[in-house]
Amino acid sequence: MQITYTSGEQVEVYRFSIPVTVGVPLLALFVQAFLPLRFPWFARYVDLPLLVTIFFAMARRSPVAGLFTGAIIGLAQDMLGHNPIGIYGIAKTVVGYGASSLGVKLDVENAGARFLVTLGFYLVHSAVYFTVARGLVSMTQSWDWVHGILAGLVNAAIGVLLYFALDKFKQRT
Amino acid sequence: MESVLGRYRNLIILVGVLFLQVLGLAMQVKRMGNEAQDTRLIRIWAVGSITPFERGLVWMQTSTRNIWHNYFYLRGVRAENRDLKAQIEQMRLEQVRLSEDAAQARRLQNLLAFKEQFVAKTVAAQVIGSSGSDFSRIIYIDKGENSGIRRDMAVITPDGVVGKVALVYSSAAQVLLINDQTSGVGVIMADSRLDGWLGGSANGEVVMNDVMSDEDVPVGARVLTSGGDQIFPKGLPVGTVAKVMKGKDLFLNIKIKPTADLSKLEEVLVVVEKQEKQATADDKARVRAADILAQRLPSVPDRPTANAASVGIAPEGAAKPAGSANSLPAAKTPAATTSSLAAKSATSSTGTTPAIAPRKTGDQTSTAPLQNQPAGSATTKPSVVPPKPAISQPKPPTPPTTQPGSQPAADDNSPH
Numbered sequence: 001m002q003i004t005y006t007s008g009e010q011v012e013v014y015r016f017s018i019p020v021t022v023g024v025p026l027l028a029l030f031v032q033a034f035l036p037l038r039f040p041w042f043a044r045y046v047d048l049p050l051l052v053t054i055f056f057a058m059a060r061r062s063p064v065a066g067l068f069t070g071a072i073i074g075l076a077q078d079m080l081g082h083n084p085i086g087i088y089g090i091a092k093t094v095v096g097y098g099a100s101s102l103g104v105k106l107d108v109e110n111a112g113a114r115f116l117v118t119l120g121f122y123l124v125h126s127a128v129y130f131t132v133a134r135g136l137v138s139m140t141q142s143w144d145w146v147h148g149i150l151a152g153l154v155n156a157a158i159g160v161l162l163y164f165a166l167d168k169f170k171q172r173t
Numbered sequence: 174m175e176s177v178l179g180r181y182r183n184l185i186i187l188v189g190v191l192f193l194q195v196l197g198l199a200m201q202v203k204r205m206g207n208e209a210q211d212t213r214l215i216r217i218w219a220v221g222s223i224t225p226f227e228r229g230l231v232w233m234q235t236s237t238r239n240i241w242h243n244y245f246y247l248r249g250v251r252a253e254n255r256d257l258k259a260q261i262e263q264m265r266l267e268q269v270r271l272s273e274d275a276a277q278a279r280r281l282q283n284l285l286a287f288k289e290q291f292v293a294k295t296v297a298a299q300v301i302g303s304s305g306s307d308f309s310r311i312i313y314i315d316k317g318e319n320s321g322i323r324r325d326m327a328v329i330t331p332d333g334v335v336g337k338v339a340l341v342y343s344s345a346a347q348v349l350l351i352n353d354q355t356s357g358v359g360v361i362m363a364d365s366r367l368d369g370w371l372g373g374s375a376n377g378e379v380v381m382n383d384v385m386s387d388e389d390v391p392v393g394a395r396v397l398t399s400g401g402d403q404i405f406p407k408g409l410p411v412g413t414v415a416k417v418m419k420g421k422d423l424f425l426n427i428k429i430k431p432t433a434d435l436s437k438l439e440e441v442l443v444v445v446e447k448q449e450k451q452a453t454a455d456d457k458a459r460v461r462a463a464d465i466l467a468q469r470l471p472s473v474p475d476r477p478t479a480n481a482a483s484v485g486i487a488p489e490g491a492a493k494p495a496g497s498a499n500s501l502p503a504a505k506t507p508a509a510t511t512s513s514l515a516a517k518s519a520t521s522s523t524g525t526t527p528a529i530a531p532r533k534t535g536d537q538t539s540t541a542p543l544q545n546q547p548a549g550s551a552t553t554k555p556s557v558v559p560p561k562p563a564i565s566q567p568k569p570p571t572p573p574t575t576q577p578g579s580q581p582a583a584d585d586n587s588p589h
Contacts, residue, residue: 086195
């Protein structure tokens with residue numbers, strides 16, 4: 001497992017075509033909304049829009065692009081639910097910003113680094129969501145460490161595979 | 174100043190974006206507190222862009238599955254069909270008994286001027302999507318305003334209550350499931366008649382609230398809708414008690430297992446029309462004195478029941494119901510062939526109405542199907558009641574007759 005500290009000149013910055021930029025998050029949202037109908041555990045353990053946010057943020061390595069990516073994907077995810085719009089938006093904005101900031105400083109191209117980063121950001125995402133939902137919206141939420149870590153591991157494992165698949169769409173700047 | 178802005182540019186943008194979202198969130202929360210939720214255009218766009226794909230995918234999936242199940246995979250269908258037929262016959266007998274009970278209940282309700290709620294009309298809808306989040310337990314269905322769906326309509330399955338319509342779009346609707354934290358259903362225990370309300374917990378469990386801790390709530394007790402929420406008609410099955418614990422304050426924490434499988438919903442029914450009307454004893458249930466008299470008087474069957482002897486249970490059927498507590502005149506009716514199953518069905522009903530049960534059986538829907546049963550079915554072969562004479566035609570008193578292969582009528586409960 002290798003996490004290397006790299007200078008700004010060493011890291012590669014990628015960009016994506018417009019169809020990929022729009023299509024991949026939409027597909028992730030669609031799958032996230034559809035699969036729980038057949039596999040009820042999916043909604044409880046997997047957050048595909050979060051994985052897509054982390055991927056785009058880390059690949060672009062631009063905090064501004066990352067936070068906007070997170071905000072848009074999060075808001076779209078909020079719209080599919082019945083809770084107030086903005087809870088996922090805030091959580092994914094923070095994740096997008098954090099992931100792209102980390103991408104600038106660390107080499108997050110290898111599987112080990114990606115696994116750890118995804119696990120960490122899943123917990124960050126859950127913590128922000130929990131805080132906003134309880135503090136701002138007064139939703140009844142209970143923090144469950146076991147579920148959080150388990151779901152984080154599941155997301156990290158899926159994320160590693162997903163990132164390698166999405167790597168094919170990267171374009172060098 | 175410029176250098177500070179440049180240096181913390183990213184952070185400032187982050188704070189700005191978060192601030193805007195928090196502001197938007199705060200506005201929504203305030204609005205929700207003040208007035209009923211309005212459907213926002215942004216939600217309509219989001220749902221409108223996602224649901225066509227979901228609808229298409231569900232359609233493809235259903236079509237593929239239908240082609241497979243309806244045309245290719247027919248193994249075991251014949252055996253299943255036979256089993257189902259047998260099951261239907263048994264259920265018909267049960268239905269006869271229940272209809273008598275229901276008729277009696279209706280008569281009593283009529284006397285007490287009760288008003289009942291009926292599910293008058295439902296629209297079947299297919300589940301095409303979910304929120305995809307564990308924090309928002311909703312589903313999307315493929316019927317909306319165009320199909321007559323309105324907000325706050327009850328959504329059910331044949332198994333039980335599912336939820337209520339939360340938002341309506343032109344061709345889709347959002348359904349809030351009963352295990353969501355924000356849902357609430359007025360419920361009542363079927364046996365003890367304890368009432369409370371049902372809501373979801375953060376982890377998706379269904380909990381019954383507002384039952385005092387000194388009440389006795391057995392595990393497995395059935396929970397029905399009480400009708401108090403003005404959304405769900407009274408008496409729909411909701412679930413069974415799975416676990417009872419001491420809760421906060423003076424209340425019990427009762428976990429309910431929903432009868433409808435909320436995690437695997439494919440088709441649902443939306444109750445688009447409810448009717449409230451005073452219960453009336455319908456004509457089927459109404460019994461005239463002449464009918465009862467005709468029943469209790471001996472009669473001669475128009476058609477001899479040839480299979481009575483071959484069945485081999487006629488003597489039992491002739492003797493037992495006569496002595497049963499519910500004063501069944503089975504032996505007096507031409508039904509010397511009354512089966513033990515019919516006798517069981519009649520004797521298991523309440524003590525007041527079954528006096529006419531066998532005749533009602535003949536008049537209603539069960540006679541013909543029972544006579545058309547497959548010969549191999551041991552439980553369903555004997556006919557319960559011959560088709561004639563009809564209950565509405567009282568017969569003149571005739572001397573008791575003895576049928577071949579059956580005991581003489583020995584009704585010690587007969588009025589003469």
